[in-house]
Amino acid sequence: MPPHSAPRREGKPGRARPPLERSRMSTPARPANRHHKRPRGEGQWALGYREPLNKNEENKKNDDGLNVRQRIIDVYSKRGFDSIDPADLRGRMRWYGLYTQRKPGIDGGKTAILEPEELDDRYFMLRIRIDGGQLDLNQLRVIAGISNDFGRGTADITDRQNVQLHWVEIESVPEIWERLEAVGLSTTEACGDTPRVILGCPLAGVDADEVIDGREQIREVYDRFIGDKAFSNLPRKFKSAISGCAAHCTVHEINDVAFVGVVNEAGEAGFDVWVGGGLSTNPMIGKRLGAFVRPDQVADVYGGVIGIFRDYGYRRLRHRARIKFLVNDWGAEKFRQILQDEYLGHALPDGPAPALADDTRRDHVGVRRQRDGKFYVGFAPKVGRVDGDTLAKIADLAEAHGSNRVAMTVEQKMVILDVPEERVESLVDGLDAIGLKVRPSTFRRQTMACTGIEYCKLAIVETKATATTLIHELENRLPDFEHPLTINVNGCPNSCARIQVADIGLKGQLVVDEKGEQVEGFQIHLGGSLGATPGFGRKVRGLKTTAEDLPDYVERVASNYAKQRSDDESFAAWVQRADEADLK
Structure with a gap:
């Protein structure tokens, strides 16, 4: 089930509401200095340091990234690539999933030497966010059509359940948005210093071993926070996951915030919260806050965590601007205390840690029975690379075998859900015929x-x-x-x-x-x-x-x-x- 079933107007902050109905969520007041001992020079808004300390922060202060949407529609798509303001081209357009792609023929030795304008091609990578990872077949066919019509047939499944297209021209972007939004999909905040796609288990709602179905929480977080200007200027990117998967397929340990399905001592299913995970050049494993979050509290807690990042996050140096650095300096106990005291207004109860997964493979490749007696069929494209024609064939095969939905995994793989038992082997054969292995080698x-x-x-x-x-x-x-x-x-x-x-x-x-x-x-x-x-x-x-x-x-x-x-x-x-x- 997609995270939202109807098209949503992007860049309109009125739909989202902050976790607390108080003004500090949009214009943070300066709290007591006892909460933080780092110098003001880190550029933290909550300590009163609002003047931009680098070019990226200056660009964001000059104009919110969400505002570029209308310029793309009204100006850039009509006047062409050369009309694009450089601050939009290499900055704000990311707020709608658009990056210029690399100009062909430039070798790797020049990557760190050339100026951005020398590396830029006149085409874009476009990232389509798929919150929770699940798509109905209509949505999949729309992506396939966009790939063939505007992306030279390119389509890559990412390790964050997105689909990336290439060779997109700025003139085509408004029509691409219209097609996506007509089926409830979006590129809003797929990139940029924003709350990016929310990972979810591709088997949510059907997995026989699932601790809790996190799809409703993903939908609420999306509706409340994505496209809200109160949260569209973060220090850096913000990656999240909400899942009750027993195999922990959303790799909660390396997300900025992750909600992991657990059952407390009273037998209630809810979520354990992790913050501050991430890799890149300074890898860190996330820290458990040790708090039990009821399903109806997830969106508020998410809002509190992202609010802390916005208000207390380091903005002076880009390479230290991820939330993991703040969490590492504060520690889990202090982070939880500030979350409760300043953003939620109440304490969260202690809760259990997630149960360890038995399976060392988290990818959901293969054939397994769902809780309703039907089966899911997970298969392995080579390193996530597919194309528009292949996506269309997957949709046709799924439909011919009684399914109406597919899902992306965080391992660059795909799953067809809800397949009747008597049709499984025929589907396996059909996928194999187009080079998609349900029973692949370890290496694939x-x-x-x-x-x-x-x-x-x-x-x-x-x-x-x-x-x-x-x-x-x-x-x-x-x-x-x-x-x-x-x-x-x-x-x-x-x-x-x-x-x-x-x-x-x-x-x-x-x-x-x-x-x-x-x-x-x-x-x-x-x-x-x-x-x-x-x-x-x-x-x-x-x-x-x-x-x-x-x-x-x-x-x-x-x-x-x-x-x-x-x-x-x-x-x-x-x-x-x-x-x-x-x-x-």
Whole structure:
């Protein structure tokens, strides 16, 4: 079920209401200094520091990002790319999911050298947000049509349940919005310093092991806060998840805020709150606040957390502007106290921690029975790359087999829901015929890749094609390898593909090959994990590989693991005890 079933006018703050009916939520008053000891120089609004301390903050103060929508409709789409104000082009247009894509032919060595206007192509990446991950077939077909009509057939499923299109021209954007909004979809705040897409379990409402169905809470958070100008100028991006999935598929440990399904001592289903998770160049695991949140309290608590981020978040330096830095400095106890005292106006009861997941795979790939007796069928596109025609074929197959909805996972995979038992194998065969494996190899199932240098202006190396080649090579070389093994390929240090929490995390960089030439390659992180034993990957001194030698390296280390593992030992556990020679 989509997070909202009717089109919603974007950029209109009147629909959303703050968590407390008091003026400080839109214009924060200065609280007592006892609550925070950091210097005013961090640019925190709540401490009275409202003057912008960098160019990004100045642009946001000059004009709210949500205001760019009307300029796109009235001016830029009519006058073309050259009419776009640079502050809108490289700033505010992100508030509606639009980034200029990388100009073709610029190698990774120039990524950090060239000016933004030298990297910009005249085309855009457009990010469609899918809050909760679920789509009905009409919505899926609309995305497929937009992909073919305006995006040269491109479509990538991201690890945050979005769909990204490429080659979009500014002239086409108003019609794209009209088509999306007609079926209840949106690009509002899909990027920018905003509350971005809300992750949810793709099986919400049907999973037999589900702790609680979080779809209603996702809808309420979306309706109250997305497009509200009271929350459209945050220090940086804000990533969230609301899920009762027993497998913890929304990776709550690395979101800015996450609500995780739990059952308290009284037998009531509700949510445990985590704050301050995130990766990039300073990875941090989120912290539990230790509070039990009833389903009807989720939106208020979300509003309080995002309000704290807006008011107390660090705005001086962009690389320290994520909420994880504030949480790390304050600690969970202080964060909870300020949330309760200043934003909720009441205390939250203590609550239990989430139960640990038994399954090391969180992706929902395969065939399993739903609680209503029907089945879901999860399948694996290669590193999230599909196209408009493929999305249309998926919709046709789902409909022909009795389903009316699909879902995106946070592992760049897809699920068809509500399939009658007698139609499952026919659907599996139909998906296989178009290259979508329901029973894939470990390597296809558990390899992810970010956008990479093909389209991304921050990237240093190619990722999607490299990862696809890696999958093919490993399937041929290690056909009997069946152990869980995540391989995450990233084109730069920013970890969009979550390299630090992968079994094998690959951070793109330029390396020197045997001939002494600079070529595309990767720094290797080994043994990252979430769940019962969260931790970031181990970096072995000097452990790098060229892109060309990557299949040889992964084959070697995966084979060593398969030979040396004991019983059900995970790759991450093996890495901790393995000799360095076996990791190289």
